[in-house]
Amino acid sequence: MDWMNQAAVSAQKSDAVFFYVFGLSVVFLIGITALMIYFVVRYNKKRHPKAEQIDGHVGLEIVWTLIPLVLFLSIFYYGWTNYDYMSQAPRDAMAVKVTARQWSWSFEYPNGKQSRVLFAPMGKPMKMEVRSADVVHGFFVPSFRIKIDAVPSRTNTTWFQATKVGSYDIECTVICGVDHSLMLSKVIVVPEEEFKAWYFGGEDAPEPGKSFRAAEAHPDLKDMPQGLAVLTAKGCLACHSVDGKPKVGPTLKALYGREEQILMAGTMKVVQVDDAYLRRSITNPTDQVVRGYPNAMPKTQLTEQELNEVVRYIKSLN
């Protein structure tokens, strides 16, 4: 089954604890249920018309306090030691800065290379330094059994050492707004040489793992108009289309000059979209919400130059 796919050492550590607890649980559950059914049948009033008035048994109470206590403590200890391994990255791990924002992931490597999916060499420890640009998110790779929250103002870390080449889901696990469930990415685990070729290669170096992720090709920022590149990098296109298709937010196609009904400070207004409107919508999105759309857009930090490029690009869509 898919969830048995152990693709990292941490997965083996976590699963070992799972099987230990699961085994104990099954024994306990079957035991309790069988005993319950047996008593109900054996001591049914037809077979056993007179109940024996038993108040309790101190010895038994002590036994069934101590045995569970010991078992629970063993579960604690096993869970703790394996977690200790899972939470402490080795010193030679490559540190990748992971930035979560509504609703996308980005990864930055020690040499400054950036990507939208996480490339990782097989068998090498990789340390994730997870931050958030806005609200709390969760960085989760089910096949590695690792998860750490991305909390604004903090840097949380986790690490993994992949044991299988392949492509694995990254999912956000903390509710972060309207497109929480689309806040996905991939870990692409490739042989070390292939990773190095990309990592040490120039800007034109081919991205690793193309063979098994052809379908997931993502647009190359270099070839885009600058405004579009900003929109792509900041994740805006998750909600706003540039081709007129309806999404979570209004489309950007033919937006400039359009008349929009907006909710502003509690009242409905009609405005014509101009530079000032666009800038305000980006820097303070909750101030003016277009009628019929949810009040869901996060504030996005853009430099003055990025803002200019975005506005220019939106104008060009008319």
Place this chain on the structure above:
Amino acid sequence: MSTHASTAQPSYLVDTGARKGLMAWLTTTDHKRIGLLYLYSMITFFFVGVGIGFVMRLVQLTTFQKLISAQTYNALFTVHGVIMIFLFVVPGLPAIFGNFFLPILIGAKDVSFPRLNLASWYFFVAGAILAVLSLFTGGGAPDTGWTFYAPFSLKTGTNVSLAVFAAFVLGFSSMLTGINFITTIHRLRAPGMKWFRMPLMCWALYSTAWIQLLATPIVAITLVLVILERFFGIGIFDPSKGGDPLLYQHLFWIYSHPAVYIMILPAMGAISEILPTFAKRPIFGYKAIAFSSMSIAAVGSLVWAHHMFTSGMSATANMVFSLLTMIVAVPSAIKVFNWVSTLYKGSIDFQPPLLFTLTFIFLFCIGGLTGVMQGALALNVHIHDTYFIVGHFHYVMFGGTGMALFAALLYWFPKMWGKMYSKKAIYASWFPMFIGFNMLYFGMMILGMMGMPRRYYVHLPQFHTMHVVATVGSWLLILGLVMFFGTLLYAIFKGEKAEDNPWGGVTLEWTIPSPPPLENFEEIPTITHGPYHFEQQEAK
């Protein structure tokens, strides 16, 4: 029954005061009527919550074509959580059965503060109305999940402030009920009703009341801080103003984890009442059960941060909270062993309340064991914030508290309304409910192990099969619920008249007529022995 045929007092269901009909109910200070007011309002909210759950499951049935938008879906799971937690599971058993039976079980005529008791119900209704209003006013229904995690809850344009204020008002209802019960148990026990002669339901309500009283103010203050932060930007939780998002999580869970025990302790109390009656013998290990209730209340207040193992707390904090979590599992295990042993060498009269009690034990064991899995750190990292936890807490809250509430309802139904329901119809409702329940929530736990995160509007294709299984399970479960409550509703109006003591119970509620008279006892009884004393009955 015959001994009470001559009773002069009319039943509490008959209006005897100056006001009649609805007004008599809305101004009542009778603990039994207030219990029923809670029951009717809560079952209504329960079905609203069920309806929302039904729609959420339908959304997961389709991978792409969606019935509702993502924003609406996020609002639905938030509202489902708020309704089910704050309007049903947390107040449920104490407010309904605590109100109705606590005074009767200890031989009192009413609670200590009857007017305050009615005020608690009005707080409850006011909170409920505010919660409903928050859906349709301001920026629309809140979309943060019932946990309102900062800073998202501070930034979202939806109506978080009003929803949070509703929870704040509901907190008052909970605290006032807590004060009332503590005082009642201390001051109004009948002569001879020593602490260790109280039925175990009273012990459970007593420990619950202390948590309600001590933990609820913390969440109330936290929620006020969220409102202040949203309106005035005071910067307690918002990191861009120097606040700490983790502080919010700590404050939230300092209440909301003990709240889990507010939910489950009275359920355990009700189970401890039902078992002796149908086994016709005393509960096994009375003191062990009473003390385990108190120790759950105490240790349960120290485990809150096990909701935050992946939040970036220090490894030491994680270790300590994992250890304490394991320790709090022990008293729950003790209770399970004692319950099962209560069946040993009894003379078991198998009736619908017992079926639901055994169902409770089975489902609660699964809920508890999967809780232990989450307490184990290495495993928690994988299953935290996935469908595993969603499945787990439904086993505890619904399979535990919910099933116990159903069992208690079946057990005390003849006493409360003086009518008996169709036992066959109840047995018939059990099958779809039990099968549907396990398909739905065990399915969710498998999804969680596979890596399906919670609160997802769309799911990745590998999760689809299990989602279909869970959704079909939800239909069976709802079918069972409708049959169950349909049967009871029919019985209220058309049921046969019930005897005063249809199950052969020996606690005080079975010594008075069904339905009970306004002041419960013609004469306050004098207690000479423990609560589950069956020898006397055999002698008759």
